Amino acid sequence: MKNMEKVLIKGNYAIAQAAVNAGCQCYFGYPITPQTEIGEYLSGKMQELGRGYVCAESELAAINMVMGAVSTGVKAMTSSSSCAVALMQEALSYAASDELPVVLVNVMRTGPGLGYIYPAQGDYNQAVTGGGNGDYKVIVLAPSCVQECIDLTYRAFYLAQKYRNPVIILADGLLGQMMEPAIFGEYPYPEVDTSSWALSGAKGREARAIYSCAREEKKQIQHIINLDQKFKTISKNETTYEEYNTEDADIIITAFGSMARNIKAAMNVLRQKGIKVGYIRPITLSPFPSDRIYELASSHKDFIVVEMNMGQMFKDVKYSVNGKAKCDLINRPCGEWLSVEEIVASVEKIMEKNYAASV
């Protein structure tokens, strides 16, 4: 296998090179910190390889260029950050309805509004609930290290074409800007045949039209139901999470993306103190591993959610737990990671609040 060399690389560059390896034929983008390196890297790389690249006039244009490109059956991508990803939500709604395999990287910064360039996880809701209009869902993949930036970029291109559904890679400024050792390997997925639907000019077949508008009520109803059914299939097949030490645990800490990085260390400290802590990290935020969380909650394990926003995934965990267990939140709106010590102290405080009476 090629590319097995371990390299020290920044998250943004890792995503960009992984896109190249995945066979991304076109990249369209507009600069915004903290993801600009992706576009910088690909501007040269795509031209070297004779692939498509445009410095788009706006994020609106960039994602619509992606939609045009992927409608012809090729892989294409754009990347951006938070307030600019907000501009792309209309197109994501169209892409979901048009069933176009758009890949969008969101290297999150702080919000709302312009916010600032500190890392944050405040776009969780925007990503998983669909920031655009209408009933649709986007696949959301959340890497927690540079290696996963590579692995999930590969997976994003595959899932987008396999299910003809937009995919968001939800990273954050920490992952985008930090360097870690990682291995690229080769693109591990089979090529998806797009010839049955992609536009190529109506040669020797009926003309094709890709559009989201069904003017007859019955057709519109059926279209929305079909999209929903498709996502149920995606949920069944593609929900992934990392789980550790949950069997004997009394409390399970859950976090996604970069915020999950200190959880394992905090878990070890807490276990040394005799508190039986487990860990589950959703890798697909959409579809969300609700069934597994419900299962764990049903076997008397309480949940603590750690995230860098005001409690967005917390709501999904609470929904999944469905009253079967206690559910608490440890959070910070943006900025630096919560340290191991901070997490340990917060967990102990929650323990005191929840269990002091019964101890």
Added chain:
Amino acid sequence: MQQVFSIPKSFKNDFHFTFCPGCDHGIVMRLVAEVIDELNIRENIISSTSIGCSVFIYDFLNIDCVEAPHGRALASATGVKRAQPDKIVFTYSGDGDFASIGLAESMHTALRGEKITSFMINNTTYGMTGGQLGPTTTMGQKTTTSPMGRNKEYYGYPIKMAEHIALCDGTAFSARVAVDSVPHINEAKKAIKKAFQVQLDGLGFGFTEILSSCPTNWKMSPEQAHERIRGEMTEVFPLGVFKDITLK
């Protein structure tokens, strides 16, 4: 017996005609279809469609189409062309889509010299939503959102798209035509063909603006509407070729 009239191959033959009586979209779409036939590019063409009355092009033209959100047709077309440089790519938009909500995309596509072809129907109003003031509404024109007529204080001035596009270095051809009379229809067809030809020759962006009637929203008969194009509209939007780099 010699057949003197037929539907172009690039036009569907099972369509249900949805445009208002006297609307010029039908004429322009037919011209586009005739040109696609004559250039023999039907099997190699992809259109990014716009929003507005122009969206229905995929109901009428027998070609591959991908829908773009309102104003984003030229961005979508850019994506198609960059992914498939050997395909012929075009957009067909109204003035609202091309010159208002999509102005940035339109100008930048021309500035980049994308090898695509764009047509803009200029009927001085938002037709599909029932005749509101648009970027091309003429001074004094009454619409549902300019009930006293367009004045500069509240609404500013109409945009002259063919001239603006001609100023972009990436533009190979930019013209304004009308379809109010047979001689004008013949001229319009030539410009539509030229806008495609510069793409086929790899020269740059090809653009044709077409002055068209919207009798329903203008509250005129089709005849009166064409009179308006010949009179007031061509005074504001003069017909002609504003850029043609093949003439150099």
